[in-house]
């Protein structure tokens with residue numbers, strides 16, 4: 001799930017956001033979210049005689065559906081005119097109404113191959129109810145037991161809200177694959193980091209659909225999970241560099257308003273993560289006998305971890321940084337009877353004195 005990092009405030013989106021015609025045949029419809037991020041964008045793209053395509057589908061609450069219906073009415077588009085659904089990634093605030101839209105229009109869903117597996121494995125109503133691997137990972141990395149227990153409850157609650165598309169209607173795209181819609185060519189671009197098989201789309205008139213890969217005023221959460229690729233922060237650094245210099249006149253983010261300065265935003269995101277990594281390494285160095293990822297998160301974020309969601313997102317973000325630093329050789333992971341701690345990898349304080 002997307003989050004607002006605890007250090008970046010809650011008021012990043014302007015109040016009274018409303019549907020916006022970005023240019024002819026291209027609409028942004030913000031829908032509300034019940035957490036700090038406050039809203040997610042659904043984009044509506046003219047598909048000529050074939051109707052309309054949408055990118056992403058908000059969360060699945062009645063308020064999302066009402067906002068989507070109001071936005072479509074504003075754009076004078078009926079729900080059953082939506083003939084194509086793109087999903088940039090399988091986070092709840094992007095997939096929630098896809099099944100509802102599909103039920104009205106029969107539209108097929110397009111997403112990158114393997115992101116579909118994550119969607120059904122994690123978020124379908126009949127998915128593993130124990131959520132065992134994730135809760136075990138939280139516990140091993142220091143999350144307090146009551147928080148571990150509440151994480152499974154929170155996941156079950158989200159599963160009940162989401163309306164996923166039927167499995168046999170999902171068309172899987174590969175990196176670099178193109179689709180023709182409404183006289184334009186759209187190219188799918190694999191952009192891992194925020195999710196493993198996150199997809200951006202570049203339209204051949206230089207409109208860049210960014211999903212949550214690049215956001216205008218907040219930092220996309222990069223977190224490590226048990227079944228995710230092993231080094232998501234390294235993936236993310238590579239994937240933001242990959243899109244940095246694309247020919248782009250408008251960037252359409254998954255949250256917030258469209259913007260144009262893609263390269264500047266990529267550079268700012270890279271610097272943010274580099275600075276965060278340096279702060280993480282400093283704290284690890286101050287704990288020569290090792291520190292858990294959760295203790296580290298508590299030091300880095302302090303009182304800004306107000307909710308259970310904040311604490312879990314901070315933990316997985318710390319894990320992504322720590323595993324990146326392990327890969328760079330600065331930090332080592334140690335398993336102490338099932339409790340994982342991180343230390344500086346070079347030497348102990350005693351050997352350093354020799």
Ligand SMILES: [Zn+2]
Pocket residue numbers: 001002089091094194212
């Ligand atoms: Zn997301």
